[in-house]
Amino acid sequence: xxxxxxxxxxxxxxxxxxxxxxxxxxxxxxxxxxxxxxxxxxxxxxxxxxxxxxxxxxxxxxxxxxxxxxxxxxxxxxxxxxxxxxxxxxxxxxxxxxxxxxxxxxxxxxxxxxx
Amino acid sequence: xxxxxxxxxxxxxxxxxxxxxxxxxxxxxxxxxxxxxxxxxxxxxxxxxxxxxxxxxxxxxxxxxxxxxxxxxxxxxxxxxxxxxxxxxxxxxxxxxxxxxxxxxxxxxxxxxxxxxxxxxxxxxxxxxxxxxxxxxxxxxxxxxxxxxxxxxxxxxxxxxxxxxxxxxxxxxxxxxxxxxxxxxxxxxxxxxxxxxxxxxxxxxxxxxxxxxxxxxxxxxxxxxxxxxxxxxxxxxxxxxxxxxxxxxxxxxxxxxxxxxxxxxxxxxxxxxxxxxxxxxxxxxxxxxxxxxxxxxxxxxxxxxxxxxxxxxxxxxxxxxxxxxxxxxxxxxxxxxxxxxxxxxxxxxxxxxxxxxxxxxxxxxxxxxxxxxxxxxxxxxxxxxxxxxxxxxxxxxxxxxxxxxxxxxxxxxxxxxxxxxxxxxxxxxxxxxxxxxxxxxxxxxxxxxxxxxxxxxxxxxxxxxxxxxxxxxxxxxxxxxxxxxxxxxxxxxxxxxxxxxxxxxxxxxxxxxxxxxxxxxxxxxxxxxxxxxxxxxxxxxxxxxxxxxxxxxxxxxxxxxxxxxxxxxxxxxxxxxxxx
Numbered sequence: 001x002x003x004x005x006x007x008x009x010x011x012x013x014x015x016x017x018x019x020x021x022x023x024x025x026x027x028x029x030x031x032x033x034x035x036x037x038x039x040x041x042x043x044x045x046x047x048x049x050x051x052x053x054x055x056x057x058x059x060x061x062x063x064x065x066x067x068x069x070x071x072x073x074x075x076x077x078x079x080x081x082x083x084x085x086x087x088x089x090x091x092x093x094x095x096x097x098x099x100x101x102x103x104x105x106x107x108x109x110x111x112x113x114x115x
Numbered sequence: 116x117x118x119x120x121x122x123x124x125x126x127x128x129x130x131x132x133x134x135x136x137x138x139x140x141x142x143x144x145x146x147x148x149x150x151x152x153x154x155x156x157x158x159x160x161x162x163x164x165x166x167x168x169x170x171x172x173x174x175x176x177x178x179x180x181x182x183x184x185x186x187x188x189x190x191x192x193x194x195x196x197x198x199x200x201x202x203x204x205x206x207x208x209x210x211x212x213x214x215x216x217x218x219x220x221x222x223x224x225x226x227x228x229x230x231x232x233x234x235x236x237x238x239x240x241x242x243x244x245x246x247x248x249x250x251x252x253x254x255x256x257x258x259x260x261x262x263x264x265x266x267x268x269x270x271x272x273x274x275x276x277x278x279x280x281x282x283x284x285x286x287x288x289x290x291x292x293x294x295x296x297x298x299x300x301x302x303x304x305x306x307x308x309x310x311x312x313x314x315x316x317x318x319x320x321x322x323x324x325x326x327x328x329x330x331x332x333x334x335x336x337x338x339x340x341x342x343x344x345x346x347x348x349x350x351x352x353x354x355x356x357x358x359x360x361x362x363x364x365x366x367x368x369x370x371x372x373x374x375x376x377x378x379x380x381x382x383x384x385x386x387x388x389x390x391x392x393x394x395x396x397x398x399x400x401x402x403x404x405x406x407x408x409x410x411x412x413x414x415x416x417x418x419x420x421x422x423x424x425x426x427x428x429x430x431x432x433x434x435x436x437x438x439x440x441x442x443x444x445x446x447x448x449x450x451x452x453x454x455x456x457x458x459x460x461x462x463x464x465x466x467x468x469x470x471x472x473x474x475x476x477x478x479x480x481x482x483x484x485x486x487x488x489x490x491x492x493x494x495x496x497x498x499x500x501x502x503x504x505x506x507x508x509x510x511x512x513x514x515x516x517x518x519x520x521x522x523x524x525x526x527x528x529x530x531x532x533x534x535x536x537x538x539x540x541x542x543x544x545x546x547x548x549x550x551x552x553x554x555x556x557x558x559x560x561x562x563x564x565x566x567x568x569x570x571x572x573x574x575x576x577x578x579x580x581x582x583x584x585x586x587x588x589x590x591x592x593x594x595x596x597x598x599x600x601x602x603x604x605x606x607x608x609x610x611x612x613x614x615x616x617x618x619x620x621x622x623x624x625x626x627x628x629x630x631x632x633x634x635x636x637x638x639x640x641x642x643x644x645x646x647x648x649x650x651x652x653x654x655x656x657x658x659x660x661x662x663x664x665x666x667x668x669x670x671x672x673x674x675x676x677x678x679x680x681x682x683x684x685x686x687x688x689x690x691x692x693x694x695x
Contacts, residue, residue, distance in 0.1 A: 003356025005364045006242045012233045027222060029308040030301075030340050061309020063222030064463030068161065071222070078116055080174040085160055105120060105157040112122055112172060113163035113460075 022055040022100070027071040029062035036088065037070035043089050044072075047096055055100055068111045074099055085111040117155040119195045120174040124162040126181075127169075128486055134158050137169050137183075144188050154195065161460070164207055165481040179207040211474030214441065214467045216449045217302075217425045221309030221463075226344050229351040232312040238357055240431035244320050245365040248431070250280060253324050257427070259435030261447035266292060266383075266420035267498065267524045268600070269446070269513040275417055278407035279325040282415040287327040290392070290411065290418045291318050293334040293341070294376045294383040297496025298547060300527030302451040303421035305463055307334070307341035310425065311348035315371070317424030319358065320431065322369045325417055330369060333388055335376040345373060380497075380551035384599045385410075385418045387553070398553045399599035420525070422451060442468035446512035456493075456529035459484050466511070473507040476530055487532040491615070495524025497544040497551075498604030500611030501537065520611040522604065536633035537616035538623055541608040542570040548605035559602025562593040566609060575636040578624040583613065632694050635679040639695055640672050646691035653683035653692065 004012075026032070026041040044057045055076070065071060068085030074095060075081035082105060084095060094106045123141065125134040138158050145151040162170045167181035173195045180191060180202060187205060194200045224231035232238070244253050258273040279287060291314060295303040307314060322330050332349075334342050349371055352358040360368045374392050381387045382397040389411050391397035410416025426448060430438045439447050446468040452475060455461045459481035466475060472492050476482065483489055491501045500521030502509070509515050513523050531540065549563040566589050569582050590606035597603045613620065622628050629637040642653070642662075647669060654662045654670055661676035662683065672683075684692045 003361075003364075006246055009233065009238055009242050009363065012230070013236055013239055025222075029226075029305055030338075031305075033340070059225050059227065060223060061221045061226045062305045062463070064218060064305070064465070065460065066462035067460045068462075073222070080120055082174075103116065104155055107158045108160060110122065110157060110159035111161040112159050112174075113161060 022076045023058055024055060024075075024095070024100075025058045025060045025073040027062050027069065027073075028059045031062050031066040032069045032071060035069035035086075039089065040070050040072065040087050040092050043092050044096070047092070051096070053096070053100060065111060065113060071111070076100055076103060079103060079105065082110050082112065084109045117153060119154045119176075121154055121156050121191070121195060122159045122162060122172040122174065123156060124159050124170050126162065126165050126167050128166070133169060140185065141188055141192075145192065148192070150192065150196070154192065164209075165459070165478070167207065170207070180205040181207045209478070211466065211470055211478040213465050213479065214449050215465050216429050216438075216441075217306060217313075217422050217451050218309070218463065218465050219429065220313060221305060224310065226309050226311055227347055229312060229348065229355060232310070236432065237312055237428070238316055240428035241316050241319055241357065242363055243431055244323055245363055245367060250324055250326070253320070253431070254280065256431060256435040257324075260430045260438040261435075261442075262423065262426055262430060262438065263446065263513065264420055265422035265426070265450065265525070267495065267522060269523060272419065272423055275407050275419070276321065276324045278405070279327075279415040279417045282408060284415050286329070286412070286414045287325050288411045288414060288416040289318055289322040289325065289327045289330040290388065290416060291330070291332045291421060291424055292383060292385065292388060292418050293332055293338070293345075293421050294388060295335065295338075295421070295525060296380040296383050296551075297498075297525055297527045298544075299455045299529050300453045300496055300525050302453050302463060302526045304338050304341050306421055306425050306451075307338065308344055311341075311344045312352070313425045313428055314421055315345070315348055315352055315358075317419070317427035318371065319362070319369055320427050321417055321419055321424065323367055325415065327417070328368050328370065330371040331392055331411075332371065332373045333376060333382075333392060334373060336378060342373065342375065349373070379553070380547075381553045381599070381601050384601060386599065388418065389416065398555045399601075401598060422526070443510060443512045445514055450511065450523065450526060452494075452526045452528045454480050454528045454530065457483050457485060457487075457489075457532045457535070458530040468512045469510045471508050471510050472502065472528075475511070475528070476507070480530075483530065483532045485532055485534075487534070489530060490533050490535060491531045491537070493521075493529040493531065493540065493608070494527065495522040495604075495607070496527045497547045498522055498600065498607055499524045499527070500607045501531075501540065501615065502611070503615040520607065520614055522607070534631055534633070536574075536629055536631035537612045537619045538570060538574050538629070539631070539633045541612050542567065542574060544608040545570060545605065548601060552601065552605075556596070556598035556602060558593045558596040559598070559605065562589045562597075563602070563605050565589055566593075566606065570609070573620060573623050574629070574634040576623065576627040576634075578620075580621075580624055582624065583617070583620060587613065628695075638679060639674060640677060640679065640681070640683060641693045641695070642670055642672060643691050643693050644669060646689050648689050648691070650688075652686050652688070656682050656686045658682060 070087045072084045072087045164170045169183040172179045263269040376382045382391045386400040387397045406416045451465045493501050545567045552559045554560045593606045661673045664670035
């Protein structure tokens with residue numbers, strides 16, 4: 001890989017973000033993994049492939065709400081991005097079917113704590 | 116497509132949950148008004164506000180209304196559909212708010228991707244330092260910011276750096292202290308796992324400030340994921356030319372290595388940490404000379420905590436003045452706390468210095484899990500003290516906590532309710548320190564052991580009034596004569612509980628009673644005949660068959676056999692077990 005020059009660094013940090021519009025982030029720090037986040041992450045990756053959904057599944061660290069792990073943040077165009085807590089495969093299915101496909105927030109699992 | 120979302124949650128724990136009821140009512144209203152295709156109503160698990168009745172939050176406006184009544188529904192819906200109208204008398208104005216500097220990227224970026232870090236502004240501070248600032252201006256900027264070490268002692272970071280910079284030595288070192296060992300504290304782990312590059316960037320800047328060409332991460336081996344992510348991040352930084360020779364095209368060179376701690380608490384103390392990296396036994400040394408003068412391999416060394424280093428890039432990027440605006444007179448910036456214990460929302464909280472303990476525990480973390488009143492809050496782990504409920508309004512900073520007989524420490528915060536015994540708590544912490552004492556100096560080795568003996572004696576009901584004086588005497592000599600921070604502070608939990616909860620000690624000593632029902636030697640379980648329904652659940656659950664009797668004649672506890680595990684107390688549905 002090429003070593004960065006200061007100008008390269010500027011370019012990288014200002015580069016237009018051509019990230020996919022929709023994404024799901026799964027918190028994969030020790031606290032999340034202990035609560036089963038790895039299973040949830042793998043489940044999302046598999047299901048998205050199986051259902052051929054246009055959404056990116058990403059990893060992230062812990063936001064600090066350790067009591068509600070595994071945490072999953074979902075951002076889908078047209079809906080406010082929200083964090084779901086205590087997510088298992090069942091909730092993950094609901095998130096995909098309701099939130100991602102039908103574009104409606106899922107009841108009872110949102111942890112809306114303003115940070 | 117919905118234009119607005121209304122989140123609903125009943126936050127009053129004392130009554131039956133009314134979330135569903137209100138949810139249906141709101142839906143009915145929307146249907147009647149034919150607005151149900153514009154607004155989605157969602158029940159949530161947590162709305163970030165506690166003990167404020169029915170709470171409603173409108174998204175994407177992020178407006179929160181509290182203590183909502185049925186007649187407010189129309190107003191709220193109208194306001195939600197208008198352009199930015201807010202119902203002033205219902206809107207929630209938060210008392211305490213988190214302020215994220217250290218945790219800025221945690222939970223936002225992919226910790227295993229350097230591109231993510233760079234696109235959120237990462238390594239720009241390093242560029243600024245190398246290209247514009249230079250050593251002197253860099254240290255000046257840190258001085259203006261007023262940041263103090265987040266590892267516990269609170270020594271000004273710029274002074275550490277400046278001492279090391281002024282030393283004339285061909286070789287200098289920087290070390291990131293990630294040997295986080297306090298029970299219940301895990302802020303550093305989360306930062307290392309969630310945003311490893313911020314710590315690496317901080318360490319590179321520190322190295323540049325003092326002119327070091329070699330750096331170490333000292334991470335405890337119990338954090339395998341943190342080690343893995345730091346390893347990955349270091350490799351990425353090398354690949355991009357942010358480590359190694361000629362960093363970002365400048366003449367500055369730096370190599371970073373990882374050293375694993377082998378599980379000794381004392382190795383978080385800087386001189387012991389240095390011994391450990393040198394391959395020696397991890398025991399502390401007398402200071403001075405301080406590591407900034409004579410540290411690793413006898414060379415000037417700066418040791419900074421993970422959290423301190425994670426702050427550095429932000430200070431450089433936004434300026435020392437900006438940072439100095441946050442916090443109190445003597446303590447600038449924010450502090451991350453790992454709030455655990457009997458609290459509803461345990462987790463990490465980053466607040467500006469000067470917020471009160473009550474705001475952290477009640478407003479941000481939602482109070483106690485059991486709903487029982489808070490008895491005390493313990494800060495600073497085994498080196499800290501216990502702060503009673505009536506002092507929770509003290510603003511958090513280094514000096515205030517010290518005045519209360521506790522310390523800021525690395526940021527562990529353990530919440531205790533009525534069921535925690537104030538003799539048992541210091542016994543636990545002291546037990547920890549006795550285990551972890553390296554044994555090099557007598558005050559810590561012998562003093563800790565002796566104090567633990569007295570605490571055990573008191574908790575077993577064999578204490579005499581003179582023991583308290585003896586505890587104080589030993590505690591003071593440990594504070595004065597111990598070699599390192601571990602011994603000097605090990606007595607803090609005992610002294611602070613003696614200061615605020617002496618009554619509870621006396622209750623153990625004079626009346627042989629443990630008010631919290633924790634000290635097993637001082638409690639007895641018995642069955643209250645009037646309340647007993649003779650279901651036999653205690654009988655079947657007792658692990659040592661210490662409950663005799665039958666459904667006909669009733670049950671009783673055989674005191675000689677009882678091991679006081681409390682199983683019967685927990686399983687009895689009729690509260691027919693008496694714990695005294």
